[in-house]
Amino acid sequence: MLQVSYIRQNKEQVISGLQKKNFKDLTVIDQIIEADDLRKDWQRKLDDYLAESNKLAKEIGQLFKEGKTQEANDKKARTAELKELSREANDQVNATQEQLNLLLFKVPNLPHSSVPTGHSAEDNEVVKEWGQMPQLPADAVPHWELTEKYDIIDFKLGNKITGAGFPVYKGQGARLQRALINFFLDQAVAQGFNEIQPPLMVNEDSGFGTGQLPDKEGQMYYVNEDKLYLIPTAEVPITNIFRDVIVNAKDFPIKNTAYSQCFRREAGSYGKDVRGLNRLHQFDKVEIVVIESPEKSYEQLETMSLYVQSLLQKLELPYRVLRLCGGDMSFTSALTYDMEVYSAAQQRWLEVSSVSNFESFQANRLKLRYKDENGKTQLAHTLNGSALALPRIVASLLENNQTDKGIRIPKALVPYTGFEYIQ
RNA sequence: GGAGAGGUGCUCGAGUGGUUGAAGAGGCACGCCUGGAAAGUGUGUAUAUGUCAAAAGCGUAUCGAGGGUUCGAAUCCCUCUCUCUCCGCCA
Incomplete structure (x- = not known):
């Protein structure tokens, strides 16, 4: 399977290569890029939620150690929220990744420049x-x-x-x-x-x-x-x-x-x-x-x-x-x-x-x-x-x-x- | 097929809830030492992904896989999977 990064950077070459291989559904290339954008968006969101969550967890731990139970419990409200958000984001990451993979599997390898054009x-x-x-x-x-x-x-x-x-x-x-x-x-x-x-x-x-x-x-x-x-x-x-x-x-x-x-x-x-x-x-x-x-x-x-x-x-x-x-x-x-x-x-x-x-x-x-x-x-x-x-x-x-x-x-x-x- | 034990980094091997991506040892790489080597000694030693033109840095994930509990999991629970030991069967 082709690398998404390669497809993104060499879109024109990819398309002409696919044409040589008689691959018809060229719209798949744009679909891949879109799907990848979407995946990245969700991944970024997820990472942010998790980062915040990790930070809070450490703070809460510290507060408990210092005996500041009340403060610690206050922060838990936000972590519960984050948990919900990250669960959702995680589902989206998985779904978008799967979508992207399905698209990538459709795309054949690109032919070398010496490959003759032809159908049969x-x-x-x-x-x-x-x-x-x-x-x-x-x-x-x-x-x-x-x-x-x-x-x-x-x-x-x-x-x-x-x-x-x-x-x-x-x-x-x-x-x-x-x-x-x-x-x-x-x-x-x-x-x-x-x-x-x-x-x-x-x-x-x-x-x-x-x-x-x-x-x-x-x-x-x-x-x-x-x-x-x-x-x-x-x-x-x-x-x-x-x-x-x-x-x-x-x-x-x-x-x-x-x-x-x-x-x-x-x-x-x-x-x-x-x-x-x-x-x-x-x-x-x-x-x-x-x-x-x-x-x-x-x-x-x-x-x-x-x-x-x-x-x-x-x-x-x-x-x-x-x-x-x-x-x-x-x-x-x-x-x-x-x-x-x-x-x-x-x-x-x-x-x-x-x-x-x-x-x-x-x-x-x-x-x-x-x-x-x-x-x-x-x-x-x-x-x-x-x-x-x-x-x-x-x-x-x-x-x-x-x-x-x-x-x-x-x-x-x-x-x-x-x-x-x-x- | 029945019973039990276990899967941690390149390898071995600690680690039963909190600065552990992970002690320690070995291996490997680079440096010092040496005439050269060994020994000794110092440093380093994962992958993926995001941010970035790129690198550095930083974020995130990964201790068989997936899910759950928890503010927080290599550590607790569940499912699956693989390996090992004993018994059974068998080329």
């Missing part, structure tokens, strides 16, 4: 393409047929046990999953990321801290009995490690990585986009999360983007990098690169990673701060990215590498799978 995925800017488009044999088939042919991922069995979107990985399919997870984690650790194993369920505060709540509540599975949410990404627990934390500027960049299974309800998505591995309710992902100083966060974003690309290169997957346009970016992001691999049999690009700089938008909610050289506490910048999400990587590995000898495993992965072909 078509307006995203392709900043890079890498690799050769695979030449597939005439009888090439999409991955959902290959998984069945080699009996490595069983969607029907998942349906039976759980439901759609919960596939069962078997034999070489299961080993391929394990190989990818280990490969990604080893790469991240070699890159200086600290490996974490987070909880797969989080509480409400955490969901709120990273912005899944209150808006995207319906996207997460919820365990009513214990009021816990299944994580949609390891970003949630990992970033929340730093909720209410003041870090040391010397420790920047703070780099963490985690493998986790991710759970997403994906309510309302159906059709060919969700066929096979394209969209699942439960999937595996290795996530990288970085906390960085505002000065270096964009440099860090490029580093992270290159790192993610290096993974795709090692897996020999043709990919492209998109700079998302204002209309296609997430609510919380200031700049996002999407990495898409080409899935040859489906003949389409599949998003396998999304690397974003949130600047201080998340940090403001999290209250994640650092002390700068002057000893002043400031909001840190947070960034994260998938490195990588497995299902679509598997989909394109299967499709792109299908041969008459079976499915070829990229060289870098063979030490992890222990086999060169899925047969």
